[in-house]
Amino acid sequence: MSLSEIPALAPVAGPKSRPLRKKGSGGRLTAILLLLPPALILFSLFVILPLTESGYYAFFDWNGYGQPENFVGLRNFEQVVGHGVFHTALGNTAKIVIASLLIQMPLALFLALLIYRKTPTNSLFRLIFFVPYILAEVAAGLIWSFVFDGNYGVTASLAQSMGIENFFILADRDWAFVAVLTVVIWKYFGFHMMIYIAALQGVPEDMIEAAQIEGANKVQIVRYVQIPQIKPAIIVSAFFAIIGSLQVFDVIIPLTNGGPSNQTHTIVTYLYTFGLTRMKIGFGSAIGVLLFIAAVGVAIFYQRIFMKGAKA
Template sequence: MEMTRPRSRGRLRGFTTVLLFLLPALVLFLLLVVAPIAVAMYTSFFKWNGLRGLPTDFLGLDNYTRAFSDPVFLGDLWHGGVLIVLSLLVQLPMSLGLALLLNQRLRGRAFYRLLFFAPYVLSEAITAVLFTMILSPDEGLANQILESIGLGGLEWFAEPSTVLLSIFVVMTWKYFGFHMILYLAGRQGIPEELIEAAKIDGAAGWKVFRHVTLPLLGPTIRISVFLSVIGAIQLFDLVWIITDGGPSHASETMAVTMFQFGFKRFQVGYASAISVVIFLISLVFALLYQRYVMRRDLEGATTVLRDKR
């Protein structure tokens, strides 16, 4: 009994210490994350302009049925899907290729790494304003280059057929450096002995990449894909500043539609329903992705922690 009491007191003191250290973070998390989500879920069931007290006009699921019957919102889902597919097929492979290239012994590779990563450091607002000038239909640099070689200018952000691709170009310029750094860090974590052993066994460059480099980069690629998809689902800043969702909703995303209804039309209940849909899509994707795609990575991390213990 005498040995049990000191141990129980020690555990209680340890638990109290941990709780005291975690308490400020938990309070901030509850106030800044959980509380806004709860308020959005509550107001999504009401008709409310966000100005006069608490909402009282209960609508049930009408805001959600309105969203999924609205052609604009359904278009937002389509636009998000297109941006996700383009990111996975174009942006991420390009970032991976550049990472592998800059992992080689090249003169000035540190400068190139800094140069390619620099756009990610810029804010979304600066990036949007910059490309608004570059892709301007009148005196933009892109149209001047096209006209100098006889191809003629384009209405980059003014035509429904080109605006989404133009937004993707801006997204790629802004974020490809971030993914490149991720892949570069993952590549540098691969022991060179494995690469050399594969070459000694007769594997050529492509076979080394396919059977050694790519599988060992799997955890990094899966994290990169996860971040890219979540970012495309929640895309707002670039679209809002460049096109405001236009022309004719051709570049509008779910976040832009939510902002339009919440802060310009004062239909806060409907905007809250859209925000809840964005949250649920992100949450479901995150849970399924971690369950079925990143399962081995998470289990591996757990195994390493248990082995260290």
Template sequence: MSQTSTIDDVPVRATSARHVRRKSNRVRGTLPVLVLFLPPALLVFTVFVILPMGEAAWYSFYNWNGYGLPTEWIGTKNYEIIFRNGAFRQALINNGLIIAVSILIQIPLALWIATMVTHRIKGAVAFRLLFFLPYVLADVAAGMIWRFVYDGQFGLVAGIFNAFGMNAPFWLADKQVAFYAVLGVIVWKYFGFHMMLFVAGLQGVDKSVLEAADIDGATGWQKFYRVTLPMLGSTVRLSVFFAVIGSLQLFDMIMPLTGGGPSNSTQTLVTFLYSFGVMRMQVGFGSAVGVVLFVICVVLAFSYKRIFMKND
């Protein structure tokens, strides 16, 4: 009995030995690549990411204008000023509203248009290109274009209102309306990116499943809600992740559009950092804002990935 077990174990041990040798060979083959490419990448990451982050955290405890060496240690005073600052609270609220609009309006709009242009309709490729073009446009250029469009004296909006004999509004100069005008530009600018994500996801949906749903008599809405949408789950979660993180980093488009005004009504966290930290030569204060923004981004990113994307 024991001899039989020993003989039967020989092929198993031989297979295990071969597996170990193959794994060892793979490790030895990978090691030179790691030694060659990893140190330069780590060096670049350390110099351009880790060190600036550490410096910003250190400067945030000083009252420093950026000239010379920081000498006036003020502890956590910059952080106390941040959370008492009304413009910072407005920027935080604005970023929250941008995230909400991105999730509730921009992503559903992108999914709806992606569903339409994915079907074999005439000119589908042209429509995809048309809707994706705003995303390709540089953020600064988009901000300048829409600043002209919204201009109440010479812009497109002024021309439309004047054509109907009405006085043109100055939306970007009205603190009650300016932020909503910015929200419209944000949806226009970025929904094409999410649309292309959904187009790629829809092309991977198994057509046989949809055909089976047709045979079962499912309506178009039932097929979308019960078949297509669940199969797009990972794409939707990825799209929401990009929308949240991207919304926290808005800067290039808002500065030429409104500059954060009027009366700080269109400030975001990044424009607040620039306006109150860089422009006013309060580098210590701006560094503290950067640290707060970094913490918010990291907490949201890791929490979202851990809760919603752990199986993706």
């Protein structure tokens, strides 16, 4: 039999190969189905449900007992907006935002530039500067309330050593919130400092060396090399500073409890004092709704305007 007479073999039909993409999509779908229900349940229980209930209670004059029945419409919101203490709390919250952006963040960046290199001494300083952040807010407020105590605190000792009259800063309407700003800056600058340190350690040394070869001094290197390279970290840090300023509460309650004469309230302490402690749950819910709208509005605006640069 010659080769030409051998019948040609038909190709064997094998199983259809499935694209790897479908397999990967199936794996992702399985992961989503396994992870989504628990996360969705937790998010619904601790975020969506409380927000929905707050939005509902805000339209009632309710003390928290029984079912809300006295529907008052927008009266709670009108009372909040027309209350002078709320205006003070709103202004104080704005002051914390400004102090965080113009004092706290530059201080954190300055210290980060000094100690970002990996040395044993710098590691010690990082720990010292970061300790206030890991300290509980209530503990920090209590510590500083003792520091500012005009009878037995550190300020009283300093006043006696200098031969001047004791100064009760936490009881002074003009200076009490300055003390609050001092504690807030001291408490949270370490968090921003660590963000900047992590970003600075990612700046290529080749760029710094090239700038030094070109004759740039330290200030020029910081301004034209390091800060542009860590710009995304600065943008994210500013976002955390703004959102965190809207939520300041635990430091103020043990420090001043909103006094003297309601001069050191923020929006959250105002909600706690005039809503929860006075059993005016509907009124407090209205404050919470306004705070939620403000926080979401700031987050959306900031993300659309500034976070695009951070992603780039």
